[in-house]
Amino acid sequence: xxxxxxxxxxxxxxxxxxxxxxxxxxxxxxxxxxxxxxxxxxxxxxxxxxxxxxxxxxxxxxxxxxxxxxxxxxxxxxxxxxxxxxxxxxxxxxxxxxxxxxxxxxxxxxxxxxxxxxxxxxxxxxxxxxxxxxxxxxxxxxxxxxxxxxxxxxxxxxxxxxxxxxxxxxxxxxxxxxxxxxxxxxxxxxxxxxxxxxxxxxxxxxxxxxxxxxxxxxxxxxxxxxxxxxxxxxxxxxxxxxxxxxxxxxxxxxxxxxxxxxxxxxxxxxxxxxxxxxxxxxxxxxxxxxxxxxxxxxxxxxxxxxxxxxxxxxxxxxxxxxxxxxxxxxxxxxxxxxxxxxxxxxxxxxxxxxxxxxxxxxxxxxxxxxxxxxxxxxxxxxxxxxxxxxxx
Amino acid sequence: xxxxxxxxxxxxxxxxxxxxxxxxxxxxxxxxxxxxxxxxxxxxxxxxxxxxxxxxxxxxxxxxxxxxxxxxxxxxxxxxxxxxxxxxxxxxxxxxxxxxxxxxxxxxxxxxxxxxxxxxxxxxxxxxxxxxxxxxxxxxxxxxxxxxxxxxxxxxxxxxxxxxxxxxxxxxxxxxxxxxxxxxxxxxxxxxxxxxxxxxxxxxxxxxxxxxxxxxxxxxxxxxxxxxxxxxxxxxxxxxxxxxxxxxxxxxxxxxxxxxxxxxxxxxxxxxxxxxxxxxxxxxxxxxxxxxxxxxxxxxxxxxxxxxxxxxxxxxxxxxxxxxxxxxxxxxxxxxxxxxxxxxxxxxxxxxxxxxxxxxxxxxxxxxxxxxxxxxxxxxxxxxxxxxxxxxxxxxxxxxxxxxxxxxxxxxxxxxxxxxxxxxxxxxxxxxxxxxxxxxxxxxxxxxx
Ligand SMILES: Cc1cc2nc3c(=O)[nH]c(=O)nc-3n(C[C@H](O)[C@H](O)[C@H](O)COP(=O)(O)OP(=O)(O)OC[C@H]3O[C@@H](n4cnc5c(N)ncnc54)[C@H](O)[C@@H]3O)c2cc1C
Ligand code: SF4
Ligand code: SF4
Numbered sequence: 001x002x003x004x005x006x007x008x009x010x011x012x013x014x015x016x017x018x019x020x021x022x023x024x025x026x027x028x029x030x031x032x033x034x035x036x037x038x039x040x041x042x043x044x045x046x047x048x049x050x051x052x053x054x055x056x057x058x059x060x061x062x063x064x065x066x067x068x069x070x071x072x073x074x075x076x077x078x079x080x081x082x083x084x085x086x087x088x089x090x091x092x093x094x095x096x097x098x099x100x101x102x103x104x105x106x107x108x109x110x111x112x113x114x115x116x117x118x119x120x121x122x123x124x125x126x127x128x129x130x131x132x133x134x135x136x137x138x139x140x141x142x143x144x145x146x147x148x149x150x151x152x153x154x155x156x157x158x159x160x161x162x163x164x165x166x167x168x169x170x171x172x173x174x175x176x177x178x179x180x181x182x183x184x185x186x187x188x189x190x191x192x193x194x195x196x197x198x199x200x201x202x203x204x205x206x207x208x209x210x211x212x213x214x215x216x217x218x219x220x221x222x223x224x225x226x227x228x229x230x231x232x233x234x235x236x237x238x239x240x241x242x243x244x245x246x247x248x249x250x251x252x253x254x255x256x257x258x259x260x261x262x263x264x265x266x267x268x269x270x271x272x273x274x275x276x277x278x279x280x281x282x283x284x285x286x287x288x289x290x291x292x293x294x295x296x297x298x299x300x301x302x303x304x305x306x307x308x309x310x311x312x313x314x315x316x317x318x319x320x321x322x323x324x325x326x327x328x329x330x331x332x333x334x335x336x337x338x339x340x341x342x343x344x345x346x347x348x349x350x351x352x353x354x355x356x357x358x359x360x361x362x363x364x365x366x367x368x369x370x371x372x373x374x375x376x377x378x379x380x381x382x383x384x385x386x387x388x389x390x391x392x
Numbered sequence: 393x394x395x396x397x398x399x400x401x402x403x404x405x406x407x408x409x410x411x412x413x414x415x416x417x418x419x420x421x422x423x424x425x426x427x428x429x430x431x432x433x434x435x436x437x438x439x440x441x442x443x444x445x446x447x448x449x450x451x452x453x454x455x456x457x458x459x460x461x462x463x464x465x466x467x468x469x470x471x472x473x474x475x476x477x478x479x480x481x482x483x484x485x486x487x488x489x490x491x492x493x494x495x496x497x498x499x500x501x502x503x504x505x506x507x508x509x510x511x512x513x514x515x516x517x518x519x520x521x522x523x524x525x526x527x528x529x530x531x532x533x534x535x536x537x538x539x540x541x542x543x544x545x546x547x548x549x550x551x552x553x554x555x556x557x558x559x560x561x562x563x564x565x566x567x568x569x570x571x572x573x574x575x576x577x578x579x580x581x582x583x584x585x586x587x588x589x590x591x592x593x594x595x596x597x598x599x600x601x602x603x604x605x606x607x608x609x610x611x612x613x614x615x616x617x618x619x620x621x622x623x624x625x626x627x628x629x630x631x632x633x634x635x636x637x638x639x640x641x642x643x644x645x646x647x648x649x650x651x652x653x654x655x656x657x658x659x660x661x662x663x664x665x666x667x668x669x670x671x672x673x674x675x676x677x678x679x680x681x682x683x684x685x686x687x688x689x690x691x692x693x694x695x696x697x698x699x700x701x702x703x704x705x706x707x708x709x710x711x712x713x714x715x716x717x718x719x720x721x722x723x724x725x726x727x728x729x730x731x732x733x734x735x736x737x738x739x740x741x742x743x744x745x746x747x748x749x750x751x752x753x754x755x756x757x758x759x760x761x762x763x764x765x766x767x768x769x770x771x772x773x774x775x776x777x778x779x780x781x782x783x784x785x786x787x788x789x790x791x792x793x794x795x796x797x798x799x800x801x802x803x804x805x806x807x808x809x810x811x812x813x814x815x816x817x818x819x820x821x822x823x824x825x826x827x828x829x830x831x832x833x834x835x836x837x838x839x840x841x
Contacts, residue, residue, distance in 0.1 A: 027728075028725065032711030033711045079709065
């Protein structure tokens with residue numbers, strides 16, 4: 001089997017944050033130190049090697065980057081200080097960009113100005129939409145003597161826009177998912193179709209991986225001193241927080257954005273509070289960690305790494321202020337902070353879903369799912385003469 | 393002790409220093425050789441056999457050591473260190489501190505009766521802690537000079553040695569350090585190297601796991617003068633059936649601050665593996681390596697012979713070592729050739745430790761060391777490798793960087809030639825002539841003959 005090499009691959013990856021990959025002399029220390037490495041997936045050295053030789057196809061077909069949770073054990077003993085964990089991180093960014101059909105991801109990951117421009121542009125579009133709506137309605141819908149949020153921003157209209165925009169983003173995400181699946185399955189299926197039955201039989205893998213991120217808990221392996229489920233748990237909290245928010249907004253916005261006052265015990269309130277508190281806590285924790293660089297994985301931060309937690313924090317804080325101002329009966333502050341909230345959240349979804357850090361939400365479990373499918377295909381010998389590839 | 397005037401001062405009595413001293417002395421220059429230990433010989437005298445010829449190391453080192461001691465143009469000063477250096481016009485004035493041996497060096501006959509009488513056993517420094525040594529002893533059987541030395545820190549002052557010593561007033565518990573000066577026109581630095589400490593890389597468990605040893609320890613196992621006459625692993629004295637070598641254990645590892653290759657460890661590991669195959673014909677020997685660096689004449693053939701002998705070579709840098717319940721070291725490594733991560737148990741693991749600079753001559757000699765590796769900086773490394781940044785001060789052997797015995801000897805000869813040329817040049821312009829002038833004959837202050 002011939003391999004096409006891309007001689008610029010390593011240089012490209014440096015833009016995505018592969019800070020030391022060129023130094024690696026392939027000693028294998030990192031792989032032997034990695035608690036998540038396995039016989040089928042002995043990473044990270046294999047990935048660095050492929051990057052060094054420019055084996056783009058093999059990298060695109062590999063799920064290994066998604067199986068790494070960046071505990072940093074590899075980097076701490078690398079004799080070349082080649083930062084193998086950073087290369088894995090860079091590969092996740094690069095793969096996200098490769099799978100993204102719009103090309104936005106590549107821009108966001110490789111240029112800071114692109115990040116700022118995109119955010120500002122999206123914010124302005126949202127602002128213009130608000131101003132346009134009120135201009136068209138002759139500014140009659142801005143009630144100032146009491147808080148009438150649903151007049152200021154009619155919930156059904158907002159919801160319709162959310163769903164419309166959401167489905168566009170979902171389409172972008174799904175396109176990436178398909179692209180990844182194609183690349184990963186190709187070396188095993190060799191052009192044959194995987195029967196639907198196998199997709200369905202292995203589906204539980206996706207669901208548990210998505211819901212629990214259980215694999216992460218193997219980080220630091222048997223090193224009891226360092227092993228700590230704290231990071232996993234915080235991340236798990238974060239996921240519950242934003243999934244709650246997402247469900248409330250996508251499914252129940254008419255119930256969640258309201259001018260009514262609910263009693264404290266009502267789920268409308270405590271669900272919102274739970275999500276807000278969790279999101280504020282976890283996102284500030286992440287930001288402080290990145291600032292202090294205490295953990296291995298936080299020593300090198302790309303602009304996009306700051307972005308997601310910053311958005312979450314902004315979203316949660318502005319969200320809770322909308323709530324406070326509304327209960328306090330302050331009309332203008334409620335409306336202004338609401339507009340800011342929507343600007344930030346639209347910018348977040350546009351720069352995250354399928355293209356930014358958020359993409360790993362789908363890709364990580366997908367990687368495990370695809371591996372399960374591959375294993376099944378091999379096990380059942382659906383493809384008589386499949387050839388093992390260099391990446392697995 | 394009287395001051396000395398010589399042509400050249402050689403610092404360090406390893407193979408490089410001895411060779412430089414001999415080459416200068418043979419040309420008629422007067423040389424003082426200053427060695428900080430109680431015997432000359434350096435690391436080489438503790439080795440078993442040398443690659444790639446497998447010559448007995450004692451057999452080739454000891455004659456050089458005696459030649460140094462007996463050369464009429466060499467003044468051998470052991471247990472001495474240069475503590476200050478002054479530039480005195482065109483020449484150097486070195487202040488020497490001679491540490492107390494607590495034994496009269498002139499009258500001691502090396503009969504070792506004191507050593508036999510001493511009641512205290514300490515781990516033997518020469519045998520890497522494997523055997524025992526007495527508080528008062530001749531440093532090792534082939535030490536030069538064959539003079540006893542007493543380790544006052546561990547001495548209980550029982551006086552047993554003094555009672556048996558046949559020479560009057562030879563053992564002297566009140567001896568103190570003495571200082572004197574050496575005036576020399578040129579200096580050769582041959583201060584050698586240090587080994588990477590076994591515990592440098594925590595993941596390898598050196599110093600903690602008993603059956604993880606360094607390569608110099610194995611040299612002692614294998615040496616005919618060694619402590620056991622057998623290869624026995626430290627924890628339980630069992631003959632190891634499976635021995636592993638961890639290459640680059642201290643070299644080419646920026647996490648340890650050492651970026652360079654130590655050059656010798658691939659070759660000595662292969663050598664030891666061959667010798668071990670002879671000593672333990674049934675043992676399995678595995679060498680974990682990243683690449684094998686056989687840099688000299690006949691070295692690649694030596695490596696190929698080792699492969700042909702059945703020594704297993706596994707490509708991959710060992711990541712870490714732990715111990716199982718039977719104190720067998722277990723090595724974890726990615727086998728690069730097939731990408732599999734394995735854990736393999738061995739009876740004994742040898743760390744192929746690297747070379748570190750042993751001495752920084754910056755302060756006393758004003759000779760800078762290279763910023764990247766700490767070895768003596770060479771001012772013209774590729775055309776005159778023995779020159780330092782200080783005129784009149786030359787460097788030889790592993791003081792300048794990692795090298796094996798052959799290269800150390802070659803460099804020592806070159807340093808002697810450079811030094812001789814330098815001395816002759818000064819003499820021609822009438823600037824020097826401290827030692828070798830037609831009127832003066834040999835200046836020998838201390839004689840061991
Ligand atoms: C385990 C092992 C096996 C080896 N096997 C081989 C082999 O088979 N073949 C081979 O070619 N090479 C081998 N080598 C390498 C060999 O040992 C060295 O190349 C050689 O010994 C270097 O000699 P040297 O004189 O430069 O340094 P050293 O032997 O280190 O001598 C330096 C001397 O200077 C003295 N000294 C240091 N500082 C001062 C100071 N400030 N004042 C006074 N004196 C000082 C020291 O006490 C020492 O006596 C091996 C090395 C090791 C570690
Ligand atoms: S430990 Fe460092 S040098 Fe060794 S293979 Fe991994 S990244 Fe490369
Ligand atoms: S000689 Fe061999 S073992 Fe020693 S540092 Fe160089 S490559 Fe590593």
